[in-house]
Amino acid sequence: MTAHILVVIDDPAQRRQIKATVEALGHFVELADGGRAALDFLRHRGREVKAIILDLNASGMETGEFLAALSAMDADVPVIVETGQDSIDAAVEAMRAGAYDFVLKPASQERISSAIANALKSHRGEGTAARISRRSRAGNVSFNDIIAASSAMERVIDLARRAAQSTIPVVLEGEAGVGKEMVARAIHSASDRSSKPFVIVNCDAVGVEAIEEHLFGDTDGEADTSHNGGKYRAADGGTLFLNEIGALPIGVQARLLQVMEHGETDRGGSAKRRKNDVRLISATHKNLIEEVKLQRFREDLYYRLNVYPIMVPALRRRKDDVPYLARAFVERFSQEQRLPRSLTISPAALALLTSADWPGNVRELENVIFRAVILASGSELNEVDFPQIAAFVDHAPAPVSRSASYRSSNSSAPSRPLDSYIRETARSEALETGEPGMAANMIVSTDQSGNVRKLSDVEEELIRFALKFYRGQMSQVARKLGIGRSTLYRKLKDYGIDPENPQKKVA
Structure with missing residues (x-):
């Protein structure tokens, strides 16, 4: 959809750059060199404008003052603030004052396109594009289902897309809860193995005594069936996702290495062997090279697996993803709870969520949003709906x-x-x-x-x-x-x- 976008930037060179980027997306661009000029334009032609891109350094007035004046004019126009990497706190404050979203300079065309698209949907009352949809619960995840508003996550998606075109072993590194499994599912779905099984083995959830049988099947020489062939054979033709591979016992590591080298499995010493075509994707929150130094992980297996590492950053390292994730979760949970209308989330609440560090990463944010949706008493989630986050952010002890x-x-x-x-x-x-x-x-x-x-x-x-x-x-x-x-x-x-x-x- 083509729309009129008002660009409020005081630097001429940057203004021209953003104008070219927005026009390349098919939109009409109106320009203003400061907040007062923008407000004057809106007084005369405000109905034409569907979204505003505002540089936090735009001359003439404070950002909060501009947003307050915009509100006083009853101009229901979503504002996307643009800021440098060292001014993210100012962007959060702008969101608290009513801004819809923020982008970090230098913003890619994809990031600006995503921000404008969501702002326009908000302006039309359609809600946000919940790219984390119910399909993720069913396991059918594509790269389009992953929120990648930040440059850090865009890099992850780019690397993952490349990995999907081959059968190269991939190791997904990152803290617990950052979304490694979702990236693994997207790689599988984008590969030519998408019609084949995607099998998960949680290496830290299966007992040490049982993990080998769980992975490779029974070892008593019984008949070879898909039932007793273990998870490795169950993934034949598809993808095996070894979650938290750093927890795999040394003995099982040796057998996994043998299977990878020969491309076939045996049955606990039986003469019968079976060829297997399995693509391996591993995930870990541990530093595997440190585990190798401590002799808790085999060096030969490490080099066999770690051909194509992808680091999935912690949520605190990609805070510009938080508003998008929050809106997506709110919409998804509103649908799952069969609410008559999807809840919305206020700019102040988004600012609060963006301020938090999220030690539990995306998983923690998801759980917090789920709780808020379940307990919501109105049609919009506000700061009061996130008391545990507000208490942590506002009352952190000082030295x-x-x-x-x-x-x-x-x-x-x-x-x-x-x-x-x-x-x-x-x-x-x-x-x-x-x-x-x-x-x-x-x-x-x-x-x-x-x-x-x-x-x-x-x-x-x-x-x-x-x-x-x-x-x-x-x-x-x-x-x-x-x-x-x-x-x-x-x-x-x-x-x-x-x-x-x-x-x-x-x-």
Whole structure:
């Protein structure tokens, strides 16, 4: 559908670029160099505009002020805000103020197309495109069913599409709950094996004693049937998905390697052997190379499996996927609960969900949305429908600072290094107050000789603490420290801090 899109960007070069991108999608583009010019245009020709792309740096007025003025005009136009990688928090605030969606610069044509398409559907009252549909529950998943609004997930989908065109072994890496199984199903569905079985073996859910029989069938030389041939034979002609392969016992790893090398299975020493045509896709949340070093995973099997690794990023690393996932889950669960009309979700609620770090990743977000839909009392989900998320985001504890005055106020303090004394006292306080994390959150202000520590030393320690405390979420770390992300990255370089392992000291 062709629509009029208002582009509000103050930089001429960027404005031309976005105009060309939107026009390439078949839409008409109207231009404004700032918020006030955009509002003036909307007063005269607002009925023509179906969506707005707004750069957060657009001159003339604050984004919140622009959105408030838009609301005061009763202009029911979805706003897509555009921001840089270091300003995602500002985008979240814009969503809280009423923006429909946000894209991170530089945004691909596919990302802008997806944002506009969903905004237009919202404007027409059709709801959001729930690409996570009921088909995913039935197991028939295509790449179009996977939310890939972020550049990180677009990269995953691109790699997975390429993998689907061959029988090369694939290892999907990533934390629990990121959607590795869904990617595996999409690879199978896009391959020429799509009409054949997709068989799953959860290696960490089957007992150590039973996993070999579960995978390869019984070992007593009974007649060879599909029933007792194990999951490997059941996947003949199709795909075998080994979930959490890092949990596979060493002995079973050896047999799997043998089967992969010879392309056939036996029956526990029987002379009879059977050829099998099986495509292997594995998944793990573990670092397999570390497992190899610890001799918990066979090195030869690792190199046999790890031909084509794909890292599926954690949800906190691709926060621009959150609004799309949330809307898709709301629509899907509304349908599954047979509600007379699909629920909607407010911009403030989307901003809250985007602010969270989601340690349980997409699976946790899905469960939170499901609970909210089940308990919903209105037609729109708001912040109050996510109390557990609001409590976690708004009340995260801050680090505790102790200074030399602490010792002077305790005249009975024994003579020992101040750092040791303060930490011991803090531990005692933690036991008395029921806050065992207090000592771990403490940053000492003086050294062991009683002198005030260098500012750079305290700053480095605080940055390391913040990175660990907020699990490496750079935008949240920068916001809580009161600095910009570019400044944070510069300080990481100055202090030699690895954001993935902030406690590691660089020699």
